[in-house]
Amino acid sequence: MIEPTVLLTILLMAGVTYLTRLGGYLVLRNRTLGARAMAVVEAAPGCVLISVIAPSFVANNPADLAALFITLLAATRLSMLPTVLIGIASSGLLRALLG
Amino acid sequence: MLVAWNTVRRMTIDIQTSLGTTPRDGWRDEFRRGLASCLPILLGVIPGAMVLGAQAAQKGLRLGEVPLMTGLNFAGGSEFAAIQLWTSPPHVAVIVFVTFLVNSRHLLMGAALAPHLQHLPKRKVFPALFLMCDESWALGIADARRRAALGVGPAFSLPYFVGTGACIWLAWVGFTSLGAALGPLLGDVEAYGFNLAFPAIFLVLLRSMWTGFRAARPWLVALVVAALTYLLVPGAWYVAAGALSGLAAAYFLAGDAPMIEPK
Numbered sequence: 465m466i467e468p469t470v471l472l473t474i475l476l477m478a479g480v481t482y483l484t485r486l487g488g489y490l491v492l493r494n495r496t497l498g499a500r501a502m503a504v505v506e507a508a509p510g511c512v513l514i515s516v517i518a519p520s521f522v523a524n525n526p527a528d529l530a531a532l533f534i535t536l537l538a539a540t541r542l543s544m545l546p547t548v549l550i551g552i553a554s555s556g557l558l559r560a561l562l563g
Numbered sequence: 564m565l566v567a568w569n570t571v572r573r574m575t576i577d578i579q580t581s582l583g584t585t586p587r588d589g590w591r592d593e594f595r596r597g598l599a600s601c602l603p604i605l606l607g608v609i610p611g612a613m614v615l616g617a618q619a620a621q622k623g624l625r626l627g628e629v630p631l632m633t634g635l636n637f638a639g640g641s642e643f644a645a646i647q648l649w650t651s652p653p654h655v656a657v658i659v660f661v662t663f664l665v666n667s668r669h670l671l672m673g674a675a676l677a678p679h680l681q682h683l684p685k686r687k688v689f690p691a692l693f694l695m696c697d698e699s700w701a702l703g704i705a706d707a708r709r710r711a712a713l714g715v716g717p718a719f720s721l722p723y724f725v726g727t728g729a730c731i732w733l734a735w736v737g738f739t740s741l742g743a744a745l746g747p748l749l750g751d752v753e754a755y756g757f758n759l760a761f762p763a764i765f766l767v768l769l770r771s772m773w774t775g776f777r778a779a780r781p782w783l784v785a786l787v788v789a790a791l792t793y794l795l796v797p798g799a800w801y802v803a804a805g806a807l808s809g810l811a812a813a814y815f816l817a818g819d820a821p822m823i824e825p826k
Contacts, residue, residue, distance in 0.1 A: 468626055469652040475573040477645060477657045478635035480637035485692045488673025489680060490586045504810050509704055509784040510772050511809030512668050512679050516640075516697060517762040518789035539766035545603040548700040551763030552606065556756025 527562040531555035590722045597726020598700070607760030608731055611739045611748070615642055616742020622649040627709050629743040634736040638696065640802070641665040642739075661798075668802055672700045679707050679719035691721055694728025701768045702727045708772070780816055785809030 492505075520532050535551040542550070601719060612633070619629050624646075633642060641662040648658055700718050704725035711718035775780060789805025796804075 466628060466631070467626070467652065469655060471631075471698050472623070473653045473655045473658055474628065474632045474635060475639065475644075476655065477632065477662045481636050481638045481641060481666050481669070482693060484663065484669035485673060485695050486689065488670040488675070488691060489677045489688065491662055492674045492677035493681070500814060500817045504813045505675050505678070507778070507781040507809060507813035508671045508806070509701060509815070510769055510779065510782045511806045512597075512671060512703060512802070513697070513765045513769055514782050514786045515668075515805030515809070516790035517765045518786055518801060518805055519793045520762045521757070521786065522790045522794055528758070531756070532762060534586050535759055535763045536766055537765065542767075544600075544764065544767050547767050548603050548760055548763045549821045551759035552756045554756070555759035559756060 473544075525557035525562070528555065530562075531558045569740075586597045593720050593722035594726040594729075596718075597723040598707075598730045599729075600702060600723075600728045601698070601730035604685040604702075604728065604731065604764055605734050607757070608698075608734050608763050610755075610760065611639060612735050613742035613745070614736035615639065615646065615743075616739040617746045618643075619647050619649075619739070620743040620746040622646055623651050624649070624743070626740070626743055630736050630740045633807035634732070636662070637732055638666050638669075639661075639735070644798075646715040664800075664803065668806055671806060672697075675704065676700060676719075679704070682717045682719075683721060687721060691725050691728070693722070694725060696728065696731060696734060697720055698764065699724060701765075705768055717779060781809040781813040784812035 467475050520528065523532070531551065531554040534554040535547065538547045540548040615633070616629055620742075621627075624632070632645070636642060644661050644665050645653075645658045648654065648661060673692065675696070703719065706723055707719040708718065722751075770783070785805040785808055788808035789801045792804040793801035
């Protein structure tokens with residue numbers, strides 16, 4: 465049996481989150497954008513992605529920063545799976561070695 | 564794993580029915596292509612899901628409440644924030660407001676996706692957007708750019724997008740539940756190096772969107788502002804601050820950028 469406040473919190477979280485998923489689409493559907501607006505929309509994916517991982521770039525231990533640099537190099541020339549494996553392996557090894 | 568794959572196969576049919584399409588080979592192939600391209604990403608999703616489930620159990624959420632939250636909300640960042648703030652009983656308004664803030668990036672993501680969805684009716688787009696998360700969205704857009712470059716039309720493949728989203732949804736709900744069940748037995752999975760799985764995924768996705776340094780200047784602004792905000796401001800504000808500064812930079816830089824980017 466779920467507590468009513470827990471259920472209410474979960475349902476409201478789900479509702480608000482789904483609205484954020486629909487919102488951007490509903491506002492921009494059936495509109496054409498000017499050159500400036502297109503520049504903004506084209507930059508948006510990269511800006512969101514890099515902001516989400518920004519904390520890794522200012523990690524406070526050298527092992528994580530070195531592993532991030534190795535992963536960055538891997539990402540410039542390899543595909544998804546090898547890059548992820550190199551990222552995990554380099555971070556695990558460097559943490560074990562450098563502490 | 565076998566059970567999971569059978570569930571995925573059953574979901575294929577469920578989703579096809581719910582999206583109002585008749586099962587066609589093209590739909591299935593595209594859906595499977597989406598599932599397959601998501602598999603490396605699961606290496607990043609699974610440890611995070613286990614950690615969230617374990618934390619939720621520690622905060623007093625019951626086993627049934629964890630999949631209810633992660634299945635209906637399906638947005639990891641906001642769930643981590645909600646669990647951090649969780650009390651018994653929970654502060655409903657605070658948690659819902661923080662959920663909105665953390666997920667406000669979906670507004671930008673939906674806006675960026677909108678031009679790709681213009682060939683599709685709302686009755687297909689609405690349920691599909693439920694599965695829009697960072698990874699499915701980025702894979703969907705990267706795939707659309709690749710297909711556009713190859714001259715495949717329409718560039719955006721909805722079944723591919725739904726396939727990536729369904730794959731992550733199943734893993735997210737399954738492994739948050741498993742984390743809640745196993746709870747304290749796990750210890751700290753970040754110590755094994757899985758903390759770099761997400762940055763690795765995102766860096767590869769960024770590489771696939773790279774069209775030259777000039778076009779990437781807003782990313783640099785976003786990175787610097789997000790990193791500074793992360794260091795100086797507690798909470799999850801850094802995502803919104805970085806993304807909005809990057810967009811402001813894109814807006815102002817568009818003034819001096821040529822209409823066609825030199826290669």
